[in-house]
Amino acid sequence: MKIIMIGAEGDIGRAACAELSERHELIKVGRSSGDIHADISDRASIEEMYRKVGKVDAVISTAGSVHFGSLTDFTEEQFMLGLQNKVMGQINVVLVGMNYVSDGGSFTLTSGVLDRDPVKQATGAATANGALAGFVKGASIEMPRGLRVNVVSPGLLEVSKPRYGSFFPGHEMVSSERVGLAYVKSIEGALTGQVIIVA
Amino acid sequence: MKIIMIGAEGDIGRAACAELSERHELIKVGRSSGDIHADISDRASIEEMYRKVGKVDAVISTAGSVHFGSLTDFTEEQFMLGLQNKVMGQINVVLVGMNYVSDGGSFTLTSGVLDRDPVKQATGAATANGALAGFVKGASIEMPRGLRVNVVSPGLLEVSKPRYGSFFPGHEMVSSERVGLAYVKSIEGALTGQVIIVA
Numbered sequence: 070m071k072i073i074m075i076g077a078e079g080d081i082g083r084a085a086c087a088e089l090s091e092r093h094e095l096i097k098v099g100r101s102s103g104d105i106h107a108d109i110s111d112r113a114s115i116e117e118m119y120r121k122v123g124k125v126d127a128v129i130s131t132a133g134s135v136h137f138g139s140l141t142d143f144t145e146e147q148f149m150l151g152l153q154n155k156v157m158g159q160i161n162v163v164l165v166g167m168n169y170v171s172d173g174g175s176f177t178l179t180s181g182v183l184d185r186d187p188v189k190q191a192t193g194a195a196t197a198n199g200a201l202a203g204f205v206k207g208a209s210i211e212m213p214r215g216l217r218v219n220v221v222s223p224g225l226l227e228v229s230k231p232r233y234g235s236f237f238p239g240h241e242m243v244s245s246e247r248v249g250l251a252y253v254k255s256i257e258g259a260l261t262g263q264v265i266i267v268a
Numbered sequence: 269m270k271i272i273m274i275g276a277e278g279d280i281g282r283a284a285c286a287e288l289s290e291r292h293e294l295i296k297v298g299r300s301s302g303d304i305h306a307d308i309s310d311r312a313s314i315e316e317m318y319r320k321v322g323k324v325d326a327v328i329s330t331a332g333s334v335h336f337g338s339l340t341d342f343t344e345e346q347f348m349l350g351l352q353n354k355v356m357g358q359i360n361v362v363l364v365g366m367n368y369v370s371d372g373g374s375f376t377l378t379s380g381v382l383d384r385d386p387v388k389q390a391t392g393a394a395t396a397n398g399a400l401a402g403f404v405k406g407a408s409i410e411m412p413r414g415l416r417v418n419v420v421s422p423g424l425l426e427v428s429k430p431r432y433g434s435f436f437p438g439h440e441m442v443s444s445e446r447v448g449l450a451y452v453k454s455i456e457g458a459l460t461g462q463v464i465i466v467a
Binding site: 153209 | 338340360366383391392394397400402403406407461
């Protein structure tokens with residue numbers, strides 16, 4: 070399969086690439102790295118990405134920003150960052166991409182653990198993750214041409230511990246290999262409308 | 269208890285009022301009806317509402333708009349309506365209200381069935397509902413002064429069938445009485461961080 074991989078240089082993106090690259094052609098996309106540059110916060114940038122790549126069989130997004138901060142300090146703008154970037158950005162990857170993915174192809178988005186096992190300062194992430202779960206559930210029953218859509222919800226990756234571990238006291242971490250398998254399951258399998266949890 | 273009831277004139281708001289009004293003092297709020305007017309899409313309007321009412325023991329929101337339409341026709345603006353109005357509007361009711369609700373008081377928001385039992389044309393609602401589920405899960409562990417926050421997720425109300433029934437083929441409907449009890453459970457009980465499902 071020909072697969073667009075948005076966020077290929079992040080920890081989760083690398084995990085997905087490692088499991089998929091032997092069997093598939095990956096087009097790596099990043100804001101400032103990869104084969105093609107695109108920014109999911111800008112719908113025009115997403116459209117340009119698809120025009121450059123042309124027809125594909127699957128699209129993965131591991132991209133999306135949220136704000137972290139104490140609930141009592143959270144502003145409307147900080148909440149909207151997650152809703153506009155991580156949620157709307159990934160939804161736009163699907164809305165625009167429906168015209169470019171071949172029959173029976175798939176979209177695999179990425180959320181995370183924080184709506185099912187919350188930590189402090191992460192209400193923005195919890196809200197965004199929940200939105201993506203709702204999106205794939207709703208969208209899956211209306212996708213044209215047998216297209217599928219899932220979201221992978223990984224726990225904190227072992228490789229991400231140095232940067233984010235202090236936010237996740239007591240959380241069991243997950244291996245990059247197990248996270249990669251979740252993307253394989255979504256892309257090579259037949260699921261749709263699912264939150265694929267890696268816990 | 270003194271309770272702010274936003275969306276008091278809607279089908280869900282009426283159901284909540286019917287169960288709560290005998291034992292509690294309800295301040296009914298609507299965009300153009302009720303004791304006080306407020307529009308949750310405007311943070312300044314929410315702030316003015318709280319300033320007028322002063323200290324309360326609980327806040328209910330049954331307000332929030334989303335767009336309904338086929339997934340393949342959905343625009344970014346139509347998705348953002350739900351994220352800004354139903355999601356951010358209700359989140360702002362909590363963020364602003366944390367300064368006005370007494371110790372141990374509660375917020376009860378409202379989502380709906382569409383992220384757990386989707387129907388066509390409702391991906392915007394499914395996304396918004398999921399976001400609210402994530403929000404209460406994340407926010408509940410950071411609320412100050414013992415404040416609690418839950419979201420009620422009702423199925424289609426029997427009284428709403430004339431207007432919305434055609435969107436929900438085969439859905440079992442729920443009575444207004446059962447929906448009202450969910451708000452009682454949230455307000456008079458001790459739950460927090462929960463999606464209270466009425467199915």
